[in-house]
Amino acid sequence: MSEVYAARRTRLREYCNAGGSAAALVSRPANVRYLAGAAPRGAVLLLGRTEEHDLLVSAVTAADRPTQERPDEALRVQTLPAVGGGDPAVAAAGFAAGQGADSLAVEEHHLTVARHRALGSVAPRLRLADLGNAVEQLRVVKDEEEISCLRIGAEIADQALGELLESILVGRTERHLALELERRLVDHGADGPAFPTSVGTGPNAGRPGHRPTDRRVEEGDFLSVCLGATYRGYRCEIGRTFVIGTAPADWQIELYNLVFAAQRAGRESLVPGAACRDVDRAARQVLDSAGYTEGLTVLTGHGVGLEIDEDPQLSPAAMGKLDACVPVTVEPGVHLPGRGGVRIDDTLVVRPEADGGPELLTITTKELLAL
C-alpha cells in the first residue's frame, strides 16, 4: 500500500508546485489519512519539496494508536512530546521553515483563525497560502482498493439490515432498533457505524437525518432506516422504507412508488460525464411533477469515501460532472408532516456503460416490504 500513499503525495506535490508553493500543510483528518495512511488524533502532514521532506507530525505516540491504523511506513513520523509538545500544525510550520520553504499552503477551510495566527508567529518569514480543497478533489475518484472497502462496508450494512428485518419490530423503539443495527454492523466486521444510524417510525419516517426517539413501532407505520458501515475508514450508506403490518395503505403505496421512481431516475442517470445537477434533476423532477416541491432536501445524493459526505454533491446548484469510479449516494425522499414519508438511499459507483453501468453496492431489495 505504501506506493499508493506516496503516489497520492506526489500528485499533491505537483499541484502545489504548479501553484507556487514549495510546501503544504494538510490538517483535515480525512485528508491526512488519505495521504499518510493513518491520521493519529491531531496529526498533520507536512508535504515538503520532495518525498524525503514529507513528515507526519503527531502528538500521539505509537502505543496510543489503534493497531488497525498505521501510517505509511515510507513516511517519516515526528512525534511531539505529549506534555508541552504543542500544536502539531505549529510545529510543522517550524519544520517547513527549517527545510527552507518560503511559502506554505494550508487548508484555510479547516485551520481556525487562531491556529493560522500561531503558524504565522512561529515562522514569520513563511508566506501562508491557501491549499483550498486540493486534497478533497484528489479524493473524489477512487481506486479499486478504495471501492473494495466501500463494497465490503455495503455488504456489512446489507447484512445488518437483513437480520433486523427478520426480527419482530412492532413495539420496539426507534432508539433500540438503531442500537441493534449498530451492534450488528460491528458484529459483521465494521469498524463502526459510518454515521449515527437513523430509524424513523410513523410520522418520523422519511425525515432526513431524523434522530431516533423513544417512539415505538406500530401497526400501519412507515418505518424508515438509514445506516452505514465504516470499513477500513471507508463509509457507505443505505436507506430503506418499509410498512409495518399486513397491507400498506393506498397512500403509502402511492408515495413509495413515487420515491422509488425518483430514486431509479437518479440511479439511471449516473454515467461518466453526466452533470451532477442533471442527476439531481432527474430524481427531483419526478417528485416535483407529482407536486412535492416543498420540503425536499437540498441534496438528492453525495459522494462517499473516508467521510460520509464528500464531493460531489448532487444538488440543483452543483457544478461539475461525474467521473468513472466516483461512489455516490442517490437518496431522494418525501416527508409529509404528521404522516411520515419515504426515503430510499443507495450507494453506487459510477461506471461506464461498457462496464455495465453504475455498480450498485447496497443490494437490499427496494420492493415495498410489509413486515
Added chain:
Amino acid sequence: MSEVYAARRTRLREYCNAGGSAAALVSRPANVRYLAGAAPRGAVLLLGRTEEHDLLVSAVTAADRPTQERPDEALRVQTLPAVGGGDPAVAAAGFAAGQGADSLAVEEHHLTVARHRALGSVAPRLRLADLGNAVEQLRVVKDEEEISCLRIGAEIADQALGELLESILVGRTERHLALELERRLVDHGADGPAFPTSVGTGPNAGRPGHRPTDRRVEEGDFLSVCLGATYRGYRCEIGRTFVIGTAPADWQIELYNLVFAAQRAGRESLVPGAACRDVDRAARQVLDSAGYTEGLTVLTGHGVGLEIDEDPQLSPAAMGKLDACVPVTVEPGVHLPGRGGVRIDDTLVVRPEADGGPELLTITTKELLAL
C-alpha cells in the same frame, strides 16, 4: 429556563461591551447551546447591543430539529433557506452590520480562516475582533440545574456499568462489551454515550482512550472500562478496572492499590481555591514516587459539561484555581506495555468543606472486584 439563557447572554454582553465590541458571533456548537438552549446543526448566535438584538441564525428548519432541543423561546430565530441560504455565520455578520454594529467579536479558535474571510467580505466595515474563550469560561462554573443533569447522567452510567458486571464476561470481545454498555446507557434514559465507550482487556487494560478491539476477555485479565452518559446535553464520565477470575495476582493488587491511592489523593484535593496543577500533582506524585514517571497521561482530570473535555484541565502546566460548583474528572492511571494496567475515573463536583466537600457523582464501588 428562558431566564437562565437570557442571563447567560447578558453576562456575555457585559464582557463584550467591556472589551469594546458591540456585538459577538458565537459559532462553537456547545457555546451556542449554552447561550441559546439549543444548537441546531450549523446554527450561530448573534449577540447584539441589547437582548432584543440577539438572534439565533440557523439553516435548519424547526421540522428538522429533534423534539428534545428547542431554543430559548425568548430568542428570535432566523432560519435561512435550506437551498442557497449560505453559511449562517456569514448571514449573521450581515445582520450585525445591519444593526449598526461597528465591531464584531468572533470565536477565532473555532472559525476557520475561510469562514472568517467570508465574514469580512460580507460586512467590510465591521471590525472583526476575537471573543477568545469567553463563553467557555462562563461555562466552567455550573448552576444546580446543570449539575442535576450531570448527576442523572452519572446515575445512568453507574446503572449501565452495574448491570454489565452481573453478566458473564469471559469470552466476550471488547467491542461487544462496549456496545452493550452503550445500549444500556440508552435503555436507562441517556441521550446517548458521552463519548465512545472504551473497554480494554488484558494488555489493553488501562490504556487511555483505548478503542475496543476484537480481543476477548480471558481469565486473569485486567478489564478496564470507561463510559459516560449524555443527559440533556451534559456529559459525565466513569472509569473502573476489574480483575477477571477468582483471585487477582500480586502485581495486579499492587498496581491497583497504587492507582487507587493516586486517585484518592486527587479527589481529596478538590477544594474551592485549590490550584488545578496542585490537584494534578497530588495524584501524579503518588505514581511518580512509585517509579511510574513514564507513560503517564498529560491530564489527570478535566472539566465536564456540555462537552466531555472542558476547562479546567488538571495537568502540570495548568493555570488557575478551582471554584465551587465546577464538575471535574479525576482519572489517573498506569499502563504497563504488554501487561495492561489500571485506570480509575470519577466525576465529582467541587464543593466547599462546609457543604461536605467534593460531591461524588459516579458512585460505583472502587474496591478491586474479581469478576
